[in-house]
Amino acid sequence: MLLEAWKPISMGFKRRWWDCIALPDDVDSCDEAAFRMQIKQLAYTSLKLLKEAIFDKELFSLDIYGSLIGMFELNNLDLVVASPVEDYFLYINELPESEKKKAEQVTKPFLNALGDDYSVCCQGTAFFPLQSCMNHSCLPNAKAFKREEDRDGQATIIAVRTIRKGEEITISYIDEDLPFEERQASLADYGFSCRCPKCSEEQQ
Template identity: 50%
Template sequence: MYILLITNHGTIVRSSLGVLQVIDRVGVDLEVRLASKIKGKGVFARKAIAEDNVIFEEPALVGAQHTANRADALVCSRCFTFIGSIGMQIAHRLLSMRSEGLGLHPSFACLCSATLSMDLSCLWSGVAELPHSDRYPLPKLVTCLGGCTDTVYCSEECAAANWAAHHRLLCSGPRSQPSRISADAIRRFKEHADETNDAFHIAAQVVAGTLLRAEELLSNGFAPEAAGSSSERNWAALQRAWRPYAAAWKAHWWECVAIPDDVTDAACFRSDLHELAGDSLELLKEFLYDERFPALFHLDVYGSIMGIFELNNLGIYVASPVEDYFELCHAEDGGLSEEEQKLTHLITRPLLDSLGESYGAGCEGSAFYALQSCCNHSCAPNAHAFKRAHIDTDGSATILARKPIAPGEEVCLSYIDEDAPYHDRRAALADYGFTCECDKCVSEAAAPGKATA
């Protein structure tokens, strides 16, 4: 079991399935290798990279939209692309507001009574189309292969990929495998995650995906020479299936979460998190436990999976096309004639008023990226995660060069606000379990009075 808890900076870094598959898929000229005994793994450029150039783009290995954000944005459950249509997105948001007891703007009620085609159900179904929304085409909504309503997709390919990766063990739909799952147990687990910490959804993806890979290895005759008994083969298969996460920095979740400012009893806070993780794991085991792989369902391992997200995760953000749509409709230089603009305003203004100030809310979530997680920290980073407007329209991580990067130079990101004072940066990095020794920190620590600024 403890092998799963160790961050392996040696051969596993070089052979990690997740990292190597990403490098091969995106075609980047990078190398993941040992940076130092203290830093562990690191990402290094094999060729020169110019400032502002894309270093790599990487889809999430696992990830999920935040529970609270689901009402704001209808996106693909795998790649987080906005789906349906502009009308469907707006209807989704307004119907969610209505279900939460939030009233719609009076002008929209008047519009619905006067123009039946503008009813929300018509917008959702596509019977009614908003003017000029064809300028922002979105992929058609595709439903889950198992028939659940928890996930939707932008394509058959994304639906099939998510199903194969982990969702077929997490699906409560009528077409899922009844011999392996209990719909009620799955719902209880998901409800608990929604109410407590939605990162448990991602932890379940890790467990389910690892389980499926181990099962596939065994079904294909995986049998290392040193593994004689069936239990030894099972353990070897589990270790191999765990490889995409072997290089990720790990710590127990309840030990690495930053203590909130308003918490006075740190020990009690961490104890509560430990108990919360235990409750989540017990709910997960109700429908997913496999006696061949007991280590995967140990609380220490589950806690380290949650710790991976705390220490390595990158927030998902995808800008909403709804914001672009309303800007077109209400901009003076949007390219519409005066007559077109009057007609458009008549229809879209009530919608905009009902949506309120957050009309352009994007997709927000958390994810684990195999290659990005190998990038070490620097308070003077040469790279950063950045979403390019109208180019990066899904949940992939896009890493850009902040300055020229030479061949052999390590690609570093900042985990914190690198512009904060030295001691503030030091305190923030303590939650990650290390002290930064980058040139900036060394220089500021040595400068009289500067480190305390």
């Protein structure tokens, strides 16, 4: 059953997490092999804990697990989500006065301990299927992003120029302002060489 579920994901190019994760600025290039081995070990430990948690020792191999995380690594989008703690306190504030006083007897110590931090938004990354299915162009006509003021966990796709009827909507997977060689090197992680109009012109 797991192999059947894997078939749609197995189509197309993907890299394992420890192969595609960007090298942090504080890690020297001569230490890259050791860094990637640490990431692989982290994935192994994570998979082991996952298997133990769901009591399934045959869940899937480390390579498949690494590919799943790698897909997320290459396709995730930063996002901001409203603080669930703030929503909880706002809910209590709307209760009838008698219920509110009872609830505040429990929540007030926590609120005092948190101070202003109770309203801090949660920051992280998310995988959005629609955005992840969009093709790349170094001259994109759209942009996928998450505004800080949008705290609902949703991503936004906006047009960055006029899009003609029937024209494919594309986004950029990388910084399209990089020089040609650097763009191609960055896109190698996705398994293709870009042949968009911008790259075709610069390659000549």
